[in-house]
Amino acid sequence: MKQEQGHSKAKKFGMVIDLDLCTGCGSCMVACMAENNVPFKEDETDKLKSITWMRIFKFSNGKTYPETDVCYLPRPCQHCEGHGGHSPCVSVCPATATDYDAHTGIVSQIYTRCFGCRYCMGSCPYKARYFNWFDPVWPDGMEQYLSPDVSPRMRGVVEKCSFCYHRYQIAKDKAHYEGQTEIEEDAYQTACAQACPVKAITFGDLNNHSHAVSKLKNQPNAFRLLERLGTNTKVYYVSGREWVRRAGDNYLKAEWPKKTS
Amino acid sequence: MDSALIPNGVRRCSINKFMIALAIAGAVLLWGVYAMFLCWFKGLNQTNMNDYYGFALWIWADLAIIALGGGAFFTGFLRYIMGKDELKNIINYAVLIGFICYSSALLILAIDIGQPLRGWFIFWHANVHSMLTEVAFCLTCYFMVLTIEYIPLILENKQIDKVPFFHHLSHNMHSVMAVFAATGAFLSFFHQGSLGGVAGVLFGRPFAFREGLFIWPWTFFLFTWSAAAYGPCFTLMVTKITEMVTKKKLVKDNVVELLAKISGWMMATYIIAKIIDTYYWANVTAPSLGFNIMHFYSNNSFYGLWILFLEIILGGVVPAAILITEKGRKNSLARNTAFVLAVIGVCVNRWVMVLQVMAVPVMSFDTWALYYPSWQEVATTILPVAYGIILIMISYRYLPIFPQEPELNPVD
């Protein structure tokens, strides 16, 4: 394929999230909102109309008191590779407003190209895409904290987690200036990974063996969400708890315990 | 007063009666237009759609009316390509209905998108991999074809026809109509199909996803087929309604029965295919992704197996059975019931392929999300109905839509 002819080996940025470490404290959610100029309304309790690029799901093992156990699962955009970059959302966008970048493995979303047909939202099984139902409004004066690295979205377009791509742009900018070709692992980290107090989120280049993620993703307890759909995501989860690993996908009764394939 | 415009040899109601009816329909239309502007100026927060329901009532309405409008291309196909000559007595009406359906569909799409002023990006920055792009292109092209098919009808108006130029124009257009009918049939095959593809390609949504042929999932063919099968039923149903309203027989039974018979057989074959598809999906596709079929029909307060029964049995098998049997077709009550059931059947199918797809949770820890439309959505969805009624009223009054009308209702 054309994109493999790149000068430097194609990168594949991804995440490994340790669900046994995650306390569901919400730092990643807020770090993401603060980093990416995510708007907010007076009432954000309708979670079906609340933009949270990073959303923490909460689910239990279904047992009763006192055997019950709960798992918090942070869910950024999974940046599916699908087959050859045809992730569920990318292939359906009629205006090429969302795209898969074979150089980075990141699924981009261009707000000024999007005209809000929302087909991509329908295609995403992770519900990682959010629509701007309302005009973004910041209370008087608060627009002062908006970051110039991420363009605020207008009403009527879809937005989602970008793996803080602007941080990669900034890192590359520096590299160009200093005449570097490669970018260090810690020079490009997402806001959520950086903020997480328990370091449950690890971010890096899955193709680069010197990056932590490339090893972490191979742990026996690592799994991905809805692997069976062939979404081929780049966000891995880790848990020592079997019921959590099982919740990561759908299985018929007969199919569990999962045969390691 | 407007008698100069009314075709020769037919009787029409008084202008006052006509105007009152027009006013009523117009009022409904205005309500819809008001809602439409609310959506355009205030944004889609006017709807009850949300991040789990990116597609909802509107997209359903689109799919449904386009399926129902399928009568136009299929009847045209039968008339001009297959040479079913009797159908010339209903083709006009089929075209008109098709025109209404497609223009409405385009309008609804224009309301549905979050950035209407950027709508043209779908053509300019088209992504060839997207089913929606295919839909947009074919839909627009076919709408043009329908317009071209509708024009000669307008030209047949008594006054317009007096102008030599228009007279000749309409005559010439009639003679080349076969070409357009062919183009229309071709385009329709694709956009009806790609509408099916819209759902079928969603490999992230096991409820909608289907395997298929080359780039086209089975839903692609099922949609085209169903449109061809159910479209004529809608044409016939609307004809029946028109006859009831005008208290006149407008189309001879042999014509109706012919179309009903063809439609019936199409439906029968379609429903068999649909059953096979459903069976395969329920027993192979879904399980291979870890889903038991009951997952899609339980643990929620609305969607159950009943909807599957309503779509396939009541809305498919039953009408098909009625229409393919001589006795069924001949009995007007049975026939008309079949039309209604068929229309319901295809609408339910489109509903399922849009809204149930959105409702079903995919991640094991996600939940069902049910939705009901806001009044703005309802109003904008009723808008096309009012618009259709108005267009039919005017066309029926001033254009010779039904060639058999003078013969069936001689003016003494």
Add this chain to the structure above:
Amino acid sequence: MKIDRRSFLALGVGVVAGNALSPVPAILTDDIAIWTQNWPWVPVPEIGGSAYADTTCQLCPGGCGISVRKVEERGVKIEGKKDHPVNNGGICALGLSGLQLLYGPTRVKTPLKRAGKRGEGKWIKISWDQAISEVAGKLNDLRSQEKAHTVAGISGSSSGTMTEIFRRFLTAYGSANFFHTPSIQDTYRLVFEFMHGKKADPGFDIENADFILSFGSSLLEGWGPPVRMLKASKKWKDTATKIIQIEPRLSRTALKAERWIPVTPGTEAVLALSLCHVIIKEGLYNKDFLANSTFGFEDYKAKNGEIKKGFKQLVMDDYSPEAASKITGLDPAAIILLAREFAKASAPLAIFGKGQGILPGSLSEAMAIHALNALCGSINRKGGIFALDVLENKELSEVALDGIAEAGLKQHKLVETPHNSSGCLNQAFSAILKGNSVNALLVLEANPLYTLSDSKSVKDAFDRIPFIASFSSFMDETAQYADMILPNHIYLERIEDVPLSMGFPKTVIGLSKPVFKPQYSTKHAGDTILLISKELGGSIADSFPWKNYEACLQHVLSDKMDVLKKKGFWTATDSFPDFKNAFRTASAKFEFQTDSLSSDLVNVKIEGDETYPLVLIPYETIRLSTGYIANPPFLTKAVEDTILKGKDSFIEINPKTAQASGFSEADMVLLQTPKGQARVRVHLEEGIMPGIIALPRGLGHTAYDNYIADKGINVNQLIGPVNDPVSGLDTAWGIRAKLSKA
């Protein structure tokens, strides 16, 4: 020639054709689309050079180091400061939202004077000079009427130079009625006063303990420095540290704990003593420590000659696992097992205090649990609990007092307890309701009207105070109910020393530096107080010889200032003398305070009788800010819709309990307690003990702005204080309640 209809038709056609051949349609179509991409009402962030500025967070007592990312003069992001002893790069959701407070609509932008009725929200803007002279005037009058002692002050914090200055001001003025928002720290100080005989704060060596027994502490819900605790939880996993969470609710801490042991709330002390029983019975205790460094373990002779029952005898008699089992609802075998595990661990650590530690709690319970630590010698040693000497500000000279001041200080205080009473805020307000007059109240960074239990009585008390002045930066409940607001800079705009909150095993002071110049016409509360004292003149002015607060801070921190300015924090070299010299009690040993451990004391009764079949407990979640700082919009956005939906709070209730009264998920119910009632929604939760219902703290604000106000219920309306018989601090961990259809 003849121009007819068709000519005009032709003209039209021509125009259309011409347009099609001109750039107009294309350009308009394109430009209109571009217009939608740059709608004037969508803000465009200004570009510029970016840089980081470090300071210390003050949104909770945690004292994390933060780095503020700035683009030119604008702050665009707050991040955790790397290599900081407390948070080392990590940061909590509240800390991340700081800029929303800086630029938020809830700031008080200039000094305000009440115009309408109290709490009505009608204000007139006044100049700083006017504000200061008016306050000074008020205070002067009271002084001249020899009512100096009827002036009271409330500080949000009990430590730090700012608090010192505030207390100093009141003293110089002639009032001993200084209070601070109570916290568990007050109880712990008493524990050390009684058992160690010295003024100390607790430091928990959580990172090095290998068996942690938490008696309901929300270790991962904002306890101590929250980020430090969250980091510790990773360490626990890496080092396989055992955490046992004793709590009626499956909190985050319980989730991450190795074992969650739900016990009847309020019986923790009994459980602790019963564990001691087992440990003593099986001889698993630290014999050397008990033999040589403790007093009151065996029976002893009191001063008056009578023989008193020692700790050993007490627990052997009254706290057998069987007896405890009846009270705690825990199986005796479980108690015995737990005791063995605890005692056999190499570095066991028991932690007292429910929730985040906002609640002082029962002194007896604290001592019972501390005794458990003592039994295993987990005091002042690696992995145990340290008694950190309280830093005294030696630099501050004696307060100069004039006649009026001396007279005022001799007057009887609002609250008289044998021990330091400045934490007994609830009692202060009940005293006012009982008729003790307070003529002026000064409030610094505190919001008693919201944070104190039985908010209603507090409000009634407020109504009896003729003059209330608040230094708050925000229009919080108390500020809104005040007569005058002299707005303080917020933490990002001011210099401040931030002593680390309770629980950290080292004495650390952080420095908060002004990262932004003041956004509005606000003034550092320290400077405001200095100016007021100058206005008052005389001995009061003499007590504040500094030209401004910064100079004062410089003076107080003298030796530490350079380090603080350089590193951003200062760490004391704490030393822990061996057990021979560690205790300053009469016996110079660790003392088991047996007479405070009698069963009538250890069992804290809560308000309400059998007509209230259920028990309501407040709980804390790290996604809700519970104190003086209210939830910024981002944090509220992160709150689950099973806690808050629209304007409704949800109570957590066990499905069995709910079923019994026929409630199902999301039902609206009426929650009634002896103190009040509220309409709430039901959230079925398997992770809570049957018979218990839980309501989160941090909701139900009535002031601030639309992003904070009118969201849910303030649990403090429903709970009344229960004063500890010894310390006088609030010990109410809950209240009896009932639910009915609403």
Add this chain to the structure above:
Amino acid sequence: MSKSDDKAQTVSEKAVEVSSSTRQSSSSDEGSGGIVVLFFFIGLAISLIFGWMIFPKLLYSQKKQPINFSHSLHNKLVSNGCESCHFFRDDGSYSGVPKLAQCVGCHEEVQGDSPDEIEFVEKYVQKGIEVPWLVYARQPDCVFFSHAAHVKTAKLDCKTCHGYIGESESLKTYYQNRITGYSRDIWGENIAGIKKNTWDRMKMDDCAECHQKLKTSFGSVQTQKEGCFVCHK
């Protein structure tokens, strides 16, 4: 008269009517055929003139820079060419239009006798107010442009995009699109979008053009061109 007669009469009358009517119409045809064509061309001309000559003027509003500035003059005085004032920050980001602080370096006091400089010093330097420059090349907010990548790595000359502004004696008028608010330099002066030089237009297509030519590998799976996030934020 008999019925048949008057029937015949009426018929003949009708015939007359018809014939006359046809005559009328035919005569008017001959008369106005040319005029119709003429009117067509008039209409055509009107809209062509409007579209190509008037519309471009209407589309943009003209804005004067707050004060005049001579690039060429400064260029002669500085050592490091454009980068002397339009420099890179240490983090690799590009400073763009200089802030007052930089100018003050030299313009603490009035240097020469240019009235512009005097105005500058009095109006801005002394009052400490930033000059509200209008930036001709300002891209919309959705664009991320790395000067470092183009200038440092690709070794592009400033001219390639900015033309000869560096040699200009004075600042040209700033044309602002009334609809989009963009500078005219983005779409280019030519309303048809025709460009002779690389710096005549600055639209996405112009960036893409160059990227397509010079790059060997492309990220976008959908378009087989440059990935979107390379230039968008």
